[in-house]
Amino acid sequence: MIEVRPCTFADLPALIRVEQETFAHPWTKESLHTALSARETHLALLAAEEGQVFAYALFQYLLDEGELWRLASLPAQQNRGLGQRLLETGLDALQAKGVHRVFLEVAADNGPAIHLYEKLAFERIAVRPNYYGQTDGYIYRWEG
Numbered sequence: 590m591i592e593v594r595p596c597t598f599a600d601l602p603a604l605i606r607v608e609q610e611t612f613a614h615p616w617t618k619e620s621l622h623t624a625l626s627a628r629e630t631h632l633a634l635l636a637a638e639e640g641q642v643f644a645y646a647l648f649q650y651l652l653d654e655g656e657l658w659r660l661a662s663l664p665a666q667q668n669r670g671l672g673q674r675l676l677e678t679g680l681d682a683l684q685a686k687g688v689h690r691v692f693l694e695v696a697a698d699n700g701p702a703i704h705l706y707e708k709l710a711f712e713r714i715a716v717r718p719n720y721y722g723q724t725d726g727y728i729y730r731w732e733g
């Protein structure tokens with residue numbers, strides 16, 4: 590059964606593996622360690638099954654605003670609902686902390702991610718032309 594829980598430092602190697610298998614420009618262990626250390630302003634959640642980490646999400650927040658910094662599922666585990674569970678759990682947890690607006694930025698050609706964000710009521714509010722080389726960046730906002 591899939592469990593969703595906060596990330597700990599012990600999860601760092603597994604999170605790095607997700608980063609490396611998922612992103613062309615993965616975060617380093619140091620960047621992730623820094624984020625996990627700043628607990629008052631960061632929320633990191635992972636989805637695991639039988640001790641195996643399959644996906645994770647990292648939010649940064651301050652006062653009533655937050656930002657989704659990372660969301661990734663291992664390629665073999667995508668389209669199983671993990672991304673949606675992480676995002677919904679994270680938004681609920683942030684709302685409980687008084688966060689009522691969450692922003693994110695996504696490449697215009699990232700169909701699966703855009704589909705997921707729009708399904709969860711994120712609204713596209715701006716376009717950054719050629720933010721990713723030839724590809725535009727979209728800014729999305731969620732209000733809870």
Ligand SMILES: CC(C)(COP(=O)(O)OP(=O)(O)OC[C@H]1O[C@@H](n2cnc3c(N)ncnc32)[C@H](O)[C@@H]1OP(=O)(O)O)[C@@H](O)C(=O)NCCC(=O)NCCS
Pocket residue numbers: 611612644660661662663666667668669670671672673674694695696699700701702704705708
């Ligand atoms: C975006 C991402 C995190 C989604 O994670 P996931 O665990 O596959 O998400 P879910 O299984 O919850 O899928 C959510 C929705 O996206 C859709 N989706 C997932 N993979 C898809 C794909 N390859 N093509 C089209 N739609 C897809 C699902 O169908 C689902 O919608 P539905 O329930 O209406 O069918 C994952 O694709 C990923 O890790 N991508 C690479 C990293 C990335 O781009 N992160 C986002 C950066 S902004």
